[in-house]
Amino acid sequence: MPRTQRRRAALVHPEAEEIDLLDVLHALSDPTRMTIVRTLRAEPERACGTFPVDVAPSTLTHHFRVLREAGLIRQREDGNRRWTTLRLEDLDGRFPGLLDTVLAAYEAPAKPVGPEGGVT
Amino acid sequence: MPRTQRRRAALVHPEAEEIDLLDVLHALSDPTRMTIVRTLRAEPERACGTFPVDVAPSTLTHHFRVLREAGLIRQREDGNRRWTTLRLEDLDGRFPGLLDTVLAAYEAPAKPVGPEGGVT
DNA sequence: ACACATGTACGATGGATGTCGAAAGAGAGG
DNA sequence: CCTCTCTTTCGACATCCATCGTACATGTGT
DSSP states (O other), X not given: XXXXXXXXXXXXXXXXXXXXXXXXXXXXXXXXXXXXHHHHHHSSEEEGGGSSOXXXXXXXXXXXXXXXXXXXXXXXXXXXXXXXXXXXXXXXXXXXXXXXXXXXXXXXXXXXXXXXXXXX | OOOTTOOSOOOOOOOGGGOOHHHHHHHHTSHHHHHHHHHXXXXXXXXXXXXXXXXXXXXXXXXXXXXXXXXXXXXXXXXXXXXXXXXXXXXXXXXXXXXXXXXXXXXXXXXXXXXXXXXX
């Protein structure tokens, strides 16, 4: 018997107090997920299919689950679309300054001073 | 022919400008490595075998390599011992405030407000 | 009702990862 | 020289992980 009667499995999110730092770090250590989080940081809410990533839809779903279960994003359903938001307040309440510091670090240039441009 | 003539393979460390944030986050997302970094944050330098971790020596070596190649630690040899230090200046120069923020976040209690002590 | 769009679930797959035990190199000390 | 300690390398192994294709569930619009 197909237990597919409830495909949208109620989207379990961890409580704010239950967010684990190591899970957060692991979630952020993937380039695709980092792109998702950075995009979300710039825009408040976004539909799943509108992220500037270059992976298959099913892969995107996987990354969303990792981010969701780590407590980084929240997803809500609206009709056929699934909207995603960053859990900014929860994150910042639990780990003050962490997200901004990490995102700022990601923007840090690889070459702080490199006017020569020579690969040598 | 045994290529074991040079067991101490010169301990390659990345340059400060080449430290990759995603590698750093991944390195920190392991509990054993997080313990190593936290211990190093409290003490300036430590020998390999003196970390409060509960893994086999070979596993410890593996974690040290991950941390070293991510640019988090620096290792130098002194006789038979290998001393390990955190690359605080390099890290903070490249990603200002990152390490302290992450370590502070790790100290964050799971229950933000709980002076009552009741699990209720 | 039908087709289409959006997104998920499932299964497979190749690669990375954490873990260990056994063997060995390098230095210190007898 | 021999032994002991510290640490590494190697090989093995089980697990996790990112990725994809295919099939399907749900909603929208005609």
